[in-house]
Amino acid sequence: MKIACFGAGQIGSAFIRGVLKSQIVRPENLLVKGGKSGTAEALQAELGFRLVRNVADLTDCDVVCIATIPSVIPSILKELKGNLGQNTIVLSLATSPSIAVLQSALGSHSLVARAIPNTPIQVLAGMTGVSYGKNCQTTHKETVQALLGSLGQALEVPEEKLGIFGTVAGCGPAFVDVFIEALADASVLNGLSRKEAYKIVLQMIQGAATLAQESQTHPAVLKDQVCSPGGSTIRGVAALEENGFRNAVIQAITKANIH
Ligand SMILES: NC(=O)C1=CN([C@@H]2O[C@H](COP(=O)(O)OP(=O)(O)OC[C@H]3O[C@@H](n4cnc5c(N)ncnc54)[C@H](OP(=O)(O)O)[C@@H]3O)[C@@H](O)[C@H]2O)C=CC1
Numbered sequence: 001m002k003i004a005c006f007g008a009g010q011i012g013s014a015f016i017r018g019v020l021k022s023q024i025v026r027p028e029n030l031l032v033k034g035g036k037s038g039t040a041e042a043l044q045a046e047l048g049f050r051l052v053r054n055v056a057d058l059t060d061c062d063v064v065c066i067a068t069i070p071s072v073i074p075s076i077l078k079e080l081k082g083n084l085g086q087n088t089i090v091l092s093l094a095t096s097p098s099i100a101v102l103q104s105a106l107g108s109h110s111l112v113a114r115a116i117p118n119t120p121i122q123v124l125a126g127m128t129g130v131s132y133g134k135n136c137q138t139t140h141k142e143t144v145q146a147l148l149g150s151l152g153q154a155l156e157v158p159e160e161k162l163g164i165f166g167t168v169a170g171c172g173p174a175f176v177d178v179f180i181e182a183l184a185d186a187s188v189l190n191g192l193s194r195k196e197a198y199k200i201v202l203q204m205i206q207g208a209a210t211l212a213q214e215s216q217t218h219p220a221v222l223k224d225q226v227c228s229p230g231g232s233t234i235r236g237v238a239a240l241e242e243n244g245f246r247n248a249v250i251q252a253i254t255k256a257n258i259h
């Protein structure tokens, strides 16, 4: 597979690291174009992909990804128009613009898709939602699925659900990181070292997620199994409820919701 990526910032670099780690693309078949700050050049020195010198080099790419903030995208689309092969799919990883806007900028026959990945793609543990423009046929979807699926799980969703999918899966890691840090702070407050705290917290979170996934048991049942009568856990659960933990999480997702 030959792919290109515009942007080597947070999600661009996670994508680049992921596709090289999964070996879905070889470094010589990965072309990257960065912005002005030199992040792409620094990453290239570490990972050995190719830097894009000329957009005309992209015509034989299977997929051209766009991993920049939305405001830069119109100028990238202008650069791309006329430099894409007949079967090159433009895959935007940005929260906007919509497929309709991408397609109208690139031409009515263009192959366009949108995906919202998350930072765990760099360790092949991603969860990515993807939506396709109307010109994408099964073979194009298979190419994108192979690419994104190599980074963890990738699920096709209608574009109207991509925002909330991307909010939970894409913003979610930051919320979980806040929770991890808070658990570690509480552990340190109560006498553990930072190192011990993170070791315990990370394995506990991974274990709880694995149990929920493998047992296919409702989280309320799993929670009840931990709460011994008159025991410690139920006192902690009551404290979470008293402090609006559930509501805080619901508000966080609702405020973050990508439209
Ligand atoms: N961060 C995340 O976890 C996720 C982000 N996204 C989406 O991805 C997009 C990027 O976000 P994020 O990675 O966090 O942002 P960053 O600011 O970290 O990265 C954006 C990158 O784009 C580069 N850039 C700017 N202009 C151009 C250009 N003309 N051509 C090529 N590259 C350019 C910038 O380079 P320079 O600084 O050198 O100008 C920068 O490195 C956003 O739309 C975001 O919504 C989606 C899912 C998850």
Ligand SMILES: O=C(O)[C@@H]1CCC=N1
Pocket (backbone or CB within 6 Å): 095, 166, 167, 170, 171
């Ligand atoms: O913060 C953001 O806007 C992006 C979208 C998903 C994750 N980060």
